[in-house]
Amino acid sequence: MEKNHVKSEITYEKNLLEFNLQKVFKLIKKDDHLELYNFIKEIHNADIAEIIQNLDGEFRLKFIFKIKSYFDPEILTYLNESIREEIIDHLDIKQLASNASELDVDDAVDVIEDLEESDKAVFLDNIPATERKLIQEGLTYPEDSAGRLMQRESVTMNVSWNVGEAIDFLRNNKENLPEDFYEIYLLNNKNKILGIVPLGRLMGSKRSIALDEIKNKKTRTINVLTDQEEVAYQFTKYAMVSAPVVNEKNEIIGSITVDDVVDVIEEEREEDILKLGGVGQADIYDAVINTTKSRFSWLLINLMTAVIASIVIGFFQTSIEKIVALAVLMPIVASMGGNAGTQTLTVSVRALATKELTPSNAINIITKETFVGGINGIIFAMIIGFLSSYWFEDNLLGCVIAMAMILNLIIAGMAGILIPLTLNKLNIDPALASGVILTTITDVFGFLSFLGLASILLI
Numbered sequence: 001m002e003k004n005h006v007k008s009e010i011t012y013e014k015n016l017l018e019f020n021l022q023k024v025f026k027l028i029k030k031d032d033h034l035e036l037y038n039f040i041k042e043i044h045n046a047d048i049a050e051i052i053q054n055l056d057g058e059f060r061l062k063f064i065f066k067i068k069s070y071f072d073p074e075i076l077t078y079l080n081e082s083i084r085e086e087i088i089d090h091l092d093i094k095q096l097a098s099n100a101s102e103l104d105v106d107d108a109v110d111v112i113e114d115l116e117e118s119d120k121a122v123f124l125d126n127i128p129a130t131e132r133k134l135i136q137e138g139l140t141y142p143e144d145s146a147g148r149l150m151q152r153e154s155v156t157m158n159v160s161w162n163v164g165e166a167i168d169f170l171r172n173n174k175e176n177l178p179e180d181f182y183e184i185y186l187l188n189n190k191n192k193i194l195g196i197v198p199l200g201r202l203m204g205s206k207r208s209i210a211l212d213e214i215k216n217k218k219t220r221t222i223n224v225l226t227d228q229e230e231v232a233y234q235f236t237k238y239a240m241v242s243a244p245v246v247n248e249k250n251e252i253i254g255s256i257t258v259d260d261v262v263d264v265i266e267e268e269r270e271e272d273i274l275k276l277g278g279v280g281q282a283d284i285y286d287a288v289i290n291t292t293k294s295r296f297s298w299l300l301i302n303l304m305t306a307v308i309a310s311i312v313i314g315f316f317q318t319s320i321e322k323i324v325a326l327a328v329l330m331p332i333v334a335s336m337g338g339n340a341g342t343q344t345l346t347v348s349v350r351a352l353a354t355k356e357l358t359p360s361n362a363i364n365i366i367t368k369e370t371f372v373g374g375i376n377g378i379i380f381a382m383i384i385g386f387l388s389s390y391w392f393e394d395n396l397l398g399c400v401i402a403m404a405m406i407l408n409l410i411i412a413g414m415a416g417i418l419i420p421l422t423l424n425k426l427n428i429d430p431a432l433a434s435g436v437i438l439t440t441i442t443d444v445f446g447f448l449s450f451l452g453l454a455s456i457l458l459i
Helices: 002-030 034-041 045-054 057-070 083-086 093-102 105-112 117-125 128-138 163-172 199-203 226-240 258-274 288-315 318-321 325-353 362-392 395-425 432-455
Strands: 156-158 183-187 193-198 242-246 252-257
Touching: 002 034, 002 045, 002 057, 002 183, 034 057, 045 057, 045 083, 045 163, 057 083, 057 093, 093 117, 105 117, 105 128, 117 128, 183 199, 183 252, 193 199, 193 242, 226 242, 226 258, 226 288, 252 258, 288 318, 288 395, 288 432, 318 325, 318 432, 325 362, 325 395, 362 395
Parallel strands: 156 183
Antiparallel strands: 183 193, 242 252
8 A cells, every 4th residue: 555655646746747848849839938927936946946847958948947036046946956057057147045044044055165166256235135145154164063054043042031932032033933842942141052842842831830841851063163064963863853063162153953964965875876886976967078077087996907817817727717617606706795785884884974883883783794704605516516517517617617716706795884984984985985995805806716716626
């Protein structure tokens, strides 16, 4: 039942996109600006961004030109980076700034950071002084820090208040409250945070109860310079829906909500997947030459590792010439080692990111993965050993490939955990560099063990 529900949701989203695209096509051809505006103002900015990304180049520019006078800057935050750069070039920066009045500061920072320096100056000159100051402050924080994620708006109250005073304050200041908030932060007279009260608990308590009595047992804050990956980890670990952001003096300067963290989790997950594949960024919308450049370096490294493996094979050229079966079977050992190592590597990189793999439990995990590699090696050694003996009518050849399979899968299991651990210790991103090192090790050791044993035992 649940699967059918998910499937129907996916179908609905797909049909919605197709409907939106067809509607936009018709209105662009019809050249009806007003009807096009009336259509897009009723749909979410994320859907507009999806429409823009699915239009071809010609229609995309026509669409932008027709809506640019009322183009909502928030649309840019949902766009792929390449498409965003392309669109910004065709927008009026002054108009964009005037349309940014409803934009949250964190989203405004996200938009402005991709602008050219001259366009940044124009944008900032055309927004109110108060917002300009907050945006400029946001731009001073590191790109992937909590300072870039946080919203400046938060609901704060004096720690001495009671529930009744808090509720009256909320009712009398509706226009000054954030659109969405989940918690109230309790401050002392020096603007330092002393506690957090969930909104639900506040509304369910009697008016006479002091806020200090219903605050959370633990006040979890996030330093403004904390890396966004660490922020996402804390939100996941402690099931947080929001968190106050503080400076070095423990003074509250903003807050982060779970919707911002969901974006970070997705971004980090995508980044790890792309790096494991040797791709630096999601470049589906990039120009051909840019995509080629971004992938060339990793392909070059893979070519070099392949040459190393070929050199190892070259050492045993005489053995291969004498027993042709070695050339037929040797890719099996290397391939199985590579696949087994990649399984361990994927789990290890993810465990490091989520802090499940730490120096304190590393020895146990390494031992476990070595045993897993050995057990799988024995099982597959029996299978490939029997098949090879039957295929080439040579029992000793079957024993050789069986032994090589066991050795390579043990090495693959160890390498799959040791490589990311070592790279992490050296402050090198394991997701980026682990794959090519693992492939080199399993290929070289696979060929070396199989051809070496064959040279010793068969020739």
